[in-house]
Structure formats: C-alpha cells, structure tokens
Amino acid sequence: MSDLNNMTAAESAATKAAVMNQVPGPEIEGQSPLHHADLASLAKQGPKTSGVHLRELKLLGHLTLRCNPANADQLAAVERVLGVALPLQPLTSSENGNYSIRWMSPDEWLILVPGLETFDIETKFRDEMPGHYSLVNSSGGSTVLELSGENVVELLKKATPIDLHAKSFPVGKVVSTLLAKSTATIRRTGDQRFELVIRRSFSDYIWLWIQDASLEFGLVVEA
C-alpha cells in the first residue's frame, strides 16, 4: 500500500490536508506558555551574573514533519523548502539561518522557524512535498527555553538521565528525554548552552523546577 509514495506533489496536493494560517494580525499579541511568569520584568529586576541563565525563545513556528527518510523525493523537497537537508542521523540537528531541524524519531523531525513564516513554509511544503507524509503545526503547544551558564550542565544533570559530557553530548546533538517529571527535546548549542523544547501545559512546572534547582547557582533571567 505505498502508492502514495509514487504520487507527485500535485497529486498528493489534490488530497492535501487542511492547512490554516493560525497567526492573527499584529494587533493581537500572542501569549507564550511562560507569559504569566512575566520573564521580561524579572529580567529587569533580577541579578545579572550567576551560574545559570534562562531565556524563553517564544512564539516560534514549530512544525512537526513525519515522512519517509528513504524517499529521496521527499528529502529533496524538504531541501527545496528549507534550504537545508533533514538530519537523517539519529540525535542530530541541522540549521539554515533561523531555520533549525531536530531529529525526533526515525520518521519524525521538529522544524523551528520564525513565527510569522510558519504558514508560508507549511504551504510550500504542501506544494512541494510528494508522497505519504504529515506536517503538523504545533507552535501553540510548545516553547523553547535557552539555558546557559557555567553551571548549566550541573543543573540539567539534576533533571535528565542523559549523559551530558561533551564526549557523548557534543554541540548540535539532540535528545528527547525526561526533564524532571516532564519531557523535553534538548539540543546543545554551545559548550555551556542548551535549547529545550518543552510542552506548554508543563511549562509552569518546569519554570518552578528551574528556579528551585538553580538556587545554589543563582539564576539570571534574560529577556
């Protein structure tokens, strides 16, 4: 049953899924999952130096792509749309400007793009992508926390069972794992810098957790 994989983009477009631009006009301000924590004003008050720094990269476009890594046409289509290839190697990521792609599972990738470009890219995908795949906008369901600082590894070691040693967790590596009693997709972006993709409904819990677990290091909130 794999005839869909032999369909052209046009053919599959004929049966394409519902796509909608979910972002309203600029007059309506979006509220990220940590909106209620008012990180902006905390950034103004709090300390400026400490062992751990936190920043919410909010209101990005989160697109979950599930497709067939063995389908060359699909891989080519992805490159046409994003200008960068899907990271096929498990636990890796790829990047092109403000586009980043995280490997999630053998047939799943998380694509982060600037919030306002989400719909265009979704539409491009629907026009370009042949065969059997799914593309889902999950921008409202998650947010990205950037954690950095000299104690960031120590902090994360308290929350995740993953080995964060540079030897086994180099820059660019991505893992989906447990984060305390929630989950996160963790990507290393520097020796002492990580990006965590977390779920909206758990974000307040994770925010509480980070504040508590970073007490011994001190926490700087960045706007």
Next chain:
Amino acid sequence: MLRINCPFCGIRDEEEFDCGGEAHVTRPENPANLSDDEWSHYLFNKVNTKGILLERWRHTYGCRQWFNMARHTVSHEIIEIYPMGSFPSFNGMNVENVVKEVEA
C-alpha cells in the same frame, strides 16, 4: 534499573521506556473464526518464561519507537534487541527453541 539500548537513541534509562509485554503475539487475521478459548488464549495467556523472554519495549520518552528485546528474567540481562517483525539471532543460541517457546 535496566539500561536499555534503544536501536535509535542508544543506551537510556528504563524510566524512558515502557514494556509492552510478550513479543511475537500477533493479532489473529480473522478473530471471528476463533473459538472463545482460542480468543482468550490470544488475549490473556502468557509464556511468562523464567529464563530468556522475548518482549516488546517502547522508547516512550525518546523516539517513541517499538522494538523487541530478548531479556533474561532472572538475571535481568538484556541478550539482544531487534526490530519489530523480526526474530532474535542471539549469537549462537538456538533461536528456534526460544521462538517456539514463545509461540507455544
């Protein structure tokens, strides 16, 4: 705590996984043709092996993929991890018997 080598994500803690129980129990093609006894055998009976047991596991909090595992239920050693839809090879051991044991 078990340390499980996910075929895609490498060795992770048991906490990231769920055990799906006995492997190689395939859903009957046409359940309607089965007697109540046959159906309940499929639904409920377990080999429950003391020794090497073939199980299904899922990397729930990682890549969410299902895979098979041959594990010793006394020592808790993991002998082999292999993909869904395939049988274990474990080096040198007589797979046939194990699989028979499983399907018996």
Next chain:
Amino acid sequence: MTQQNRLTSGGRIDRSTPLTFTYNGKQYKGFKGDTLASAMLANGIDVVARSFKYSRPRGIVACGAEEPNAVLQLGATEATQVPNVRATQQELFDGLVSASTNGWPSVDTDVMGMIGKMGGNMMPPGFYYKTFMFPESLWDTYESMIRKAAGIGRAPKEKDPDTYDAINQHCDVMIVGAGPAGLAAALTAARGGARVIIADEQNEFGGSLLNSTEQLDGKPATEWVRAVVEELSTYDDVLLLPRSTVNGYHDHNFLTIHERRTDHLADIAPVNTVRQRMHRVRAKWVVLATGAHERPLVYANNDVPGCMITGAVSAYINRYGVVPGNELVVMTTNDYGYQAALDWADAGRKVVAIVDTREAAVGDRTEAARQRGLNIISGSAVIEVQGTKRVTGVSVAGLSASGAKVIGSVTKLKADTVATSGGWSPVIHLSCHTGSRPVWSDSVVGFLPGPTVQKQLTAGGINGQYETAVALQEGLDAGQKALAEVGLAVADVVLPEAKTLKVAAPMSLFHIPHLKPTSQAPKQFVDYQTDVTAAGIEIACREGFEAIEHVKRYTAMGFGTDQGKLGNINGMAVAAKALNKTIPETGTTVFRPNYTPIAFGAIIGRNAGALFEPERYTAMHKWHVEQGAMFEDVGQWKRPWYYPQKGESMQQSLNRECMAVRNAVGILDASTLGKIDVQGKDAREFLGRVYSNAWAKLAIGKCRYGLMCGEDGMVFDDGVTACLGENHFVMTTTTGGAAHVYEWLEIYHQTEWPELEVYFNTVTDHWSTATITGPNSRKLLEELTDFDVSNDNFRYMDWKQITVAGVPARVFRISFTGELSFEINVQANYGMAVWEKLIEAGAKYGLTPYGTETMHVLRAEKGFIIAGQDTDGSVHPYDLGMGWCVSNQKPFSYIGKRGMNRSDCTRANRKQLVGLKTKDPKQVIPEGSAAVLDPNGPKPLEIQGHISSSYWSETLGHSIAMGFIKGGLDKMGETVYYPLGDGTVIEAEICSPIFFDPKGERQNV
C-alpha cells in the same frame, strides 16, 4: 567537663578548634575532626543506649557503619530532629544536640532494666508467638503495650525545613571506597584518562590508613593519601565524593550514592544549599574496594560498656587521639588483634593482657607485642566479663584446641576495657544487592563476593586481603583491568613501598564457650541491637528453625539498623555449631539496599511539595484563578470545577451555571481534551479499526462521535473526530485518556498494521478550546466573526475554519450539553486573547463561565456518558445502550468486536446503563449507591448495579441519575431500591437516561 580520655597529641583532630555539644541535656567539649562517638569516648561517656529487649546498658563498640549501640536522636529543634543517627558516623559540629533514645527515667538508671533482668528469661526468641493469645479479647491491650515499647528514635512533628536533590552521573569506572585499594584503583583509572567517580562514606579519604600508624615509602601513609587526593582533584573527569555512601548497587551497573553535604556543619543546611544529594550513577565498570568489618567474639556479658572491637580501639587512639579506657584486655583469634594492644601501650595506658585463643602463634605483630613485654596468654579466652555499666574485670580460662570447651582454671583480671577480634568479614553488601550469592572461604574465614553478571571488579579487604601492600596492588590491577575494558590504554602508576608483615594463620572461632552450657551461661550477645544471644539461636535451632533465614527471622538477628554487620557471621557460626553443620551448609547471608539508612528526603530529592508532581495548565488558567474558580484534578490537569460567587454554596453555583447555559449562554475551557492529528491515505481505515462505529462515509467538514474499546470489547475512551481533509482528521479524547489513546494508536500502527499509511501527532497543547453553549451562543459568535454561522450555513456536527475575534479558528458545532454549541479552537498562544474577547462581548448575553461539574450535570440531563465515570472496564457499547455506535457492517474486525461477542458478553441480564428517577424528586441518590430489588431481603443482598452519575437538575427541578441495572434496558418503569449508610432507602424508577430534550431539538436550532 574535661576530656579525660583525650591524648595530648596525635590523631587527625584539630585541638585548636574546640566544639561544644550536648548529650542528654549535658554539655561536653570535643574537637574539629571528632565524630560524636569519639567525642563521647573522650569525655568518658560509657552508657549510650539501653538494649531493645532486655534494657541492658550499652556502650560504643565500633567506630563506623557497623556500630550497633550508639544510635542516637539528633537535632536541636523539633523540625530538625533526626532519628537513629549512628554516633560513630556523625561528625561533630558546634552546638550539636544529641540524646539517647531509650531508658526511663534516664539511660543510666532505667527501671526497664530491672524488668529486663527479671523478665529476660521469659523472653526467648519468638516468645510473642507463644503468648498474648488468651483471652482473645485482650490482644488489643497486649498489642498496644508492645507498640508503646517500639522504636528507637522518633520522627519530627514538623515539616522538614531542608531541601534535597538528586543528580544523574555517568562514568567509566565507579570506585566504591577510598582506602588503599580504592585510591590505587582511582589513581590508575584517572591517569588512564577514564571518567572516574570515587566515593567514600567517611569525611576524608584514606580508609584504614587513617586509623593506623602505618608507613608508605617510609612516610606516614596519610602523606601518600594526601598526594593521591591532590592529583585526583586535578582531573576534570574525576569526581571525588567524601561523606558519600554507595548505598545501593542495582541492575545494569546502576548505583546510588548518598552524599551528606551539610550534616557535618549544622542541624539545618545553609541557605540555598541542599542537605543531602543522591547521585544516580550509571557506571561502565564498578570497582568494589569496600574493605572489611571486624567481628567481635561472642562471650558472656560481651555487651557491657567497655567491650569493643580491636580495630575500633586502634582507630580511636590513632585517628581521634582518644583512649577509650585505662586497662585493656585484648582477646583475639588472629594477629591483627595485637595491634590494638600495641597502640594502647603506645598511648601510655595499661595493657593487662592479650588473650590469644591460638596456641603459640608467631607473626610480626605477635612478636612486636612480645618484645614490648606485653602479657600474652595463649590458648585461652575471656569467657566472661564483670560489670554492668562498665567493664570492671574479666574471667580468663584455657580453651581446648578446637576452642569448643573451657579447660583448666579460671583467672580473674581487673580491666575496664575488653577489645576482641574474631577476624574480619569482607564488606560484600553491595555485591549482594545485585542478586549475587556470596561464597564462603575457609582461608579468609568469611564470605567473599559471589559470581555476578555485573561489570564488577573487587580489590583489597573485600577479597579478604588485609595487608596494605596487597590491597594497593589489587587496586592498581582493578584500575588497569577497568581501563582495558572501557578501551583505554594501560596507565603508568608506581605503587608506594609498604611493609608487608608476616601473619600467622587465624583461628576459626566465633563463640567462646563458658563453664556453663550456653543456655545457662550469662548472656552471650550475637546481635547487640536486636538483643539476640547465642542461647537464643540455639533455642531457635532446637525448635526446628534450621534454615539460616528461619533462624534470622525467628530471632530477629540482622534486622536492626546495622543489618547485622557485626553479628550475622557469628550468628551463622552459632547456628552451624548447634546443627552440627559447617557455616556454608547453614546457608549464606544476603544483604539488601540500603548499605546504611538514608533519609526519605534524600531519596525523593526535589520531588516534594510544590514539585511533587506537575500541575498542567491551559492558556486560560490565570484567568480562572483570578475569577476565584475552584479546581478539579483531572490527571495532572487543573480544570475549573465551578466558579463560586460571594456567599454561594457549591450547589447554588452549579444551579446558576446550569441555568445560564440552558437559558442564555455559558463558556467552558475545554482545552484539556486530548487532541490527536491523524494524517495519511489510510487514516480513515485506521479510525474504522480503532472505533466501534463506521467512518467510511464521514465527509470533509463533518464531525462524528466514536467509542473506543479494548480487544476485550470493553469501552475505554470516547470522543468526537472531525474530517479536516480527505487524508486528514483530528481526534478528540477524554482529558485523562489522551496519552493512553495516543499510545494505543501508535502500538497498533507500529506493531500490527505498519502497512497502513497514517501518522499520528499529539496536538492537545497546541489548541485552546473555548466552548460556548446555550441559546445565545450563536448571537455571541456572530458578534465576533464575519462568517455566516446561521443554522443553514453552519449545521450541527459541522466544523468550519473561520476567524473569531480576529484570530483564525477551527470551530466545531458539536454539543455535550444538548444546547446550541460552538467549540472554538485557536492556537494556544492566542487562546487567552479570544477568551477575553468572548467574555467581554458575552456579558450582554448573560455569558457565564462554568466548570467541569456543571458540564457533568448538563451532559447527564442528556444521558451522555463520561468514559471512566459511567464505564469501569467491564461494560461494552451494548451495555451502555449505545448499540447505535457499533457497526458490524465494517469488513475489518475492529478492535473489540470479537471481545464483545464472547459468551459472557452476550448473555442476558448483564448490567446495563439506564436512567433512574427517584420517587421523591428532591432526593439525590449518592453516586456509587448500590441497587437492590428488595431492601428488606436477607444479607448479602444481590446487587443489581450501581449509580455512576447522579445530580440535582435545576433545569428539571428534580434529581437525575444514571446507573447500571442487571437487564436494565428491559426493565423500564420498574422500581429499584438504594439502601444508604444511614439506614434510609431511596426508591427509584428505571427510565431512559435521556432526561432533557429527548428529541435533541435544542442543539439543532
């Protein structure tokens, strides 16, 4: 108070830093570097406890984890109380407050002691199994007496002010124990470039070297220790953990280390620091260098304060500068015991005698003692001790060659301290944790680690190797082996020169005979903390408790907080003797985690209080809180339960909310419902297989309700699924069932039907859902959208993609209340924006926020089920009267079809869901109530079914209920009775569960 037993020089204490501590309300002085135990001994404190069963005075016996007696209550404030702290492991800090845990009026003069003396003979092992039975009615009284006597220390009455955490570690080599073997292993592994963790339970590294005057490379051994520690701390990949006990060794080389970060500083941890930390370690290889525990000998009155083990005596002298007495008698079965006498003599106190159970043993240590002119009595033993609160003297007698009998005359010697050594027991606890059975060694006279499936190495004392030179070599070898195993090159390490002393063979002797038979001799203690005596063990054997596990359980040997570290082997030896077996024949001894006890707080780490479990919030949570909503826990979600207004009772709030929906319009935050995006050509086919009803013809733009069953045919979830595109659906699930349903779909796709082309994605958190429902809902929606939402253009069970309040939305016209309803779904980032606009615009239409409780009432008025409330895993769709939701036309045998056709599922008289109308309309049947046909019948009454949902319906002005009745669907109009706890009986008539608007007209307007 002077420290009369403190030496003026020597030891590792800092005499320039005196510390004050309190014991039983009295102040004492000690020094930095002391343990509570060494400070107590320095101050001449003899009695530290009263024994558990016989209330005998007890003193300090050992100097580490094996100490059975010095178990104290710690804490200066109520909140910081810690029960059962071992004084030998507690570092002294200024202001430490401690107290003994038993004895009334005091541990020194205890009236229970008298009872112990007199009643002791009435309390053989297992005596409680043999009595307290008559009369039966008095057992409760007996037991409450027994229970009053229970326990050692006490729990605090206030909440713990400290915080704890856990940290995950990964390493190539985990080294347990930082004695000579462990340090050599660590140095080797570190130089080889491995990732190393080395942990030791003591406050500083060095192990046995800290307790001796031994030399390495001609310098004090501690110099070498300092150098090694200095080098180790220069490696980035080496983690040194003092004050850290490896308490558990689990499957697959997972270990837990309990690090005490502040217990040596104060009662309570300094601000922003954690009191204790659990390291959760995954090690490629483990090196156990845990050393050995010395065994005391078992002899009459061997529990009188002043009776110690020889290694402890040396440690107190050499490490703490404390001589725990004036006149020492040593009794030993081996050369090592002599060391205590040598150290004692060096400290300038009197060695009365060294009693060696062996005939003329010649080793370097024995010779040293002879040259010092110490009085050595060979082939003899201390058969009894005099004294009660402190040793006053000993009786020494000759032994037969085997050590089985006393021969010759008894001489009495005056002494205040008796140090004994029955040899050493390797510390094999951790290797036992992994399920490996230890193996007895006659040459070592102890158990050694057994075969294991773990990637485990051992070095030093744990192998029965007690000479430093050998321990160092074994440590180095283990380090090199570990390096090779993890693929690293051999490291270049030169070991320090250690003098190897000649050692004469030890004697295998555990239980010192007495002139009288064991059963009549003064008590000879095997396990101090549980008051188990040699006589007790003999009784157990005599009564037929022959397996060592039986002996231990019958006598309680090894069940104390020291888990029998001192006593187990001696106990096995006594049992073996009684049964004419060898020790290995009586069985083996297994140890389980924890190696030493651990605070609950440390085990749970940060997962306490506010962080015990996540609270999941929707995008509108803050608003609900501001409105003063009461919340209901549904899974991890906090859902608004109802919105009380000033002075309202819950029922009044519900009535108001219900009427608002029926007469005007209400708004519900439905964001928590599970939502799963389904894409792919076979999506439709897949839905048909997992739902009980048909999906083939659901058109784009339409919604349909579905029931999900297990293979057994029992309903486990339900929800509405909308067709978004030919290959695209969005499925909703119950709030609590979302995760399970998603896993359900994935497992069937991945393991049963991989050929189906379909992908699933959870989008629960992505969408915010505001449900507006009620006659005015359309008017409200019209105000916020340009789209024509009239009944002609937007039909019931349609969905539309439109803009609401300026935000792109998917609006589903489905209804769970029976009223005209719209479920407005927008990307969660804009959920609050839309919600606030709705609230604002809705005011004039009487828009009222309502919670889950009102939702439940409204749906019950319509007879809609709630999966999980009106189902319990034992009902299939037909039981629910929902046969309309089952399609048997489907070609594929969907999940549940076969199950619900098993004989018991198709029989008559199954429990079926019906409505129940009470005779008295004002009476609300309590949920859970059980129905009977004749409330006055004899018990047990046959239960016809139970009430699953029951409410007061303000809309209808009477109560409504849904429940199960055997064969209920054929019993419409019949009467059943619900007997309540208070004796009243509610009479109810079986009716249709649809109480309101049976034709469903209101949702179609």
Next chain:
Amino acid sequence: MQKYSGFGLFKHSLTHHENWQRVWRNPTPKKKYDVIIIGGGGHGLATAYYLAKEHGITNVAVLEKGHLGGGNACRNTTIVRSNYLWDESAALYEHSMQLWEGLAQELNYNVMFSQRGVYHTCHTLQDMRSNERLVAANRLQGIDNEMVDAEQLQKEIPSLDCSKNARYPIMGASVQRRAGNARHDAVAWGYARAADALGVDLIQSCEVIDMEISDGKITGVKTKQYGVLKADRVGCVVAGNSGVLAKMAGFELPVESHPLQALVSEPIKPFLDTVVMSNHVHGYMSQSDKGDLVIGAGIDGWVGYGQRGSYGIIEHTIQAIVEMFPCTSRVRMNRQWGGIVDACPDASPIISETPIKNLFFNCGWGTGGFKGTPGSGNLFAHTLADGKPHPIAEPFSIQRFHTGALIDEHGAAGVAH
C-alpha cells in the same frame, strides 16, 4: 502438639528453654500421598492444614524447594482486608477475614492479627466515587466499610497531611475497621506447625522438576532430591513460579510474574497506628510492632523472577509517602526487598481445575495474596478434597477468561493491595 501459653513460657524459663519441642518434624517423604501440595508458602501450608483439619485427609505432603514461608509469605507488607468491590471477590476475601479472626487461638500460635483499620484515601472526585461505590457494595455484602471526610480523617490519623495545600488534597477516605495486618512469618509457621501436628509431611529443600502425567491425568511429581512421589491429587500453590509449573504440566496460564518491592524505615517511636493506602498518589504505609514504617512499592511493568525491581519504583513510592506524611522526610529508610507476584489480567486470583485431571492450581493472587491466605487455603483444601471447587471459588476458575466473566478489581484495587 505442645501447647503455647504465657504459663508455658514461665515453666520453660525455669529449665532455660532447653525443652521446647520442635515446631515441625523433618520427615523423609513417603513414596505415595493422597494429596501433594507444591509450595510451602502461607497458602500451601494453610491448604495442608485445612485438608487435614476439615477434610480428614492427613496423608498429605507439602513440597517446598527452599524453606517454609520463604517466598512472598515473608516478603509482603502484611495487609489484611476484605472490602473488595465485586460480590465474588467480596465473598472470597470476607471468607478469609472471618478465618483471620480467631486464627491465633485456632493455631495456638500468635499471628498477631491486628484489626487496626485500613484506610483508602481519596484525592479526586473519581476516587471518591469509586470508594463510595465500594462502601455501598460492601454494606450490602455484609462487609464493614465506611466513608470518613477529610476533617474526621485528620483527627483519626494526625500524621497524615489532610490539608488543602497538598498536590492532590485528600477529600476523604473509606475505612474498613476490621481490617489491619498480621505477622507474616507467624502465619506460615503457625499453619506449618498445626499441619505437622495433624500428620502432614512438610518436606523442605525439595524441588519439583517435572510432573508425572499420563493420558491427561496427573499421578505424581518428580523431585530433584527424592525422585518421583506419587499422589492422587496435586495442588500447585507456588505464586510467582506458577508459570514455570504450568509449563511442566504442558499448559499456559493468563498470569505474568512481576517484581514487587517493599521497604521499611528504621524503627521509630509510635507514629502511625493504622494502615493508610492511596491508589492515587501510589503508596501505602503501616507501622510494625517493632516500629518500622512498612511501605509497599509499586509493581514493575516487566516479567522478573530475580526478586529485584527497579530503583525508580522505590523513589516514586517514597515520594508518595512523604507527600502524604511530610514528617517522614527526615526518617530514614533501612531496607528494601522484592518478591515475585503472579498477576492475572483482572487482578483476581485463580483457584481452579486445570486441563490436567487431578491437578489443581491456586495462583494469580497478584499483590494481595497475604490477606487471602486462610481463605485461599481453606477453599483450595475443599477443591482438593472434593475434586471440584467450593462455591465461593467457582467464579475464580480459569474458565472465566474464556467466557469473559472476569472479576476486574483494578478499579478498586488500584495500586498494590
């Protein structure tokens, strides 16, 4: 049988306790028995006792591969209650409860059955509903069980956090006041001693390695130590090892063996005078007469015969305990251990005939076997004596899995026990 009593103790103390009789003989097995019971745990020993006592069948052997009561009998958390949901289970466990009452006197062995009450705390509306349903059902079944509200609960259990600021505030609880716990070792030893006195042969260190089956009928068992022992009927009561024995007999059971862990704190002064269990936060606790807090952990999701479970389960369990009893945070955990529980899909046991004639199985007690010990033995003895199940045992036949007439106690049982 030598009678035990306070006076006896005094008398023996005069002779330094040198004259106590053996609690049981150490017989060498006969070649043939009327009934062989495989498994010398609590259930097996109780079965033997009731066979001899109530059915006059004394030519009975209990074969135990290790030592008596050395399996789950000495690893459980000793909870006894009978407030089960379905009529079938309620009847089974209440039958057991009534045997518990007075058991010490019947066996002349103090099993320390302490009816200090067992509470099920409710933390959600769903909890409240299922417990109210349970209480209502029990009332009609003639089993004591009642609801108490949070306020009352706080009065009855001061150390329990019934405040509103808990993560899942306690809304109330159901309590069976006749429930409680007992001394696990004593139960096994008491039954063993009494069975032995009635002539039952208790054979320790005797492992069954095969079954003697000809044309669908069992005639005996083959043992490692004593070769073949013949028997007219064989009862298998081996809990975690049921699957292994079933395989010997050539069939499979709807049973899986999982690790179940438990742990105790150090002994502390009286802290909790009853039994508290929470299905929602997943933990339960009581305090032993020695002072240990006895805590039951959850079950591992995988098959395991190693008597070891995962550390994560211990962590979660203690989290639940400290959430419910915040003052235990500084109390220290002493020891943990694991057992092997054989669990059925419907969380109810199997007391049943098998495909093999004259071979009967009593298994699948899952996490709740201890409380069932007397009832289980009593009913299984009846089954072995008559060759067909006692009416109370009938619904617990293996057949229920074929017909679908399951007795699903998950709703009520929740976590272990």
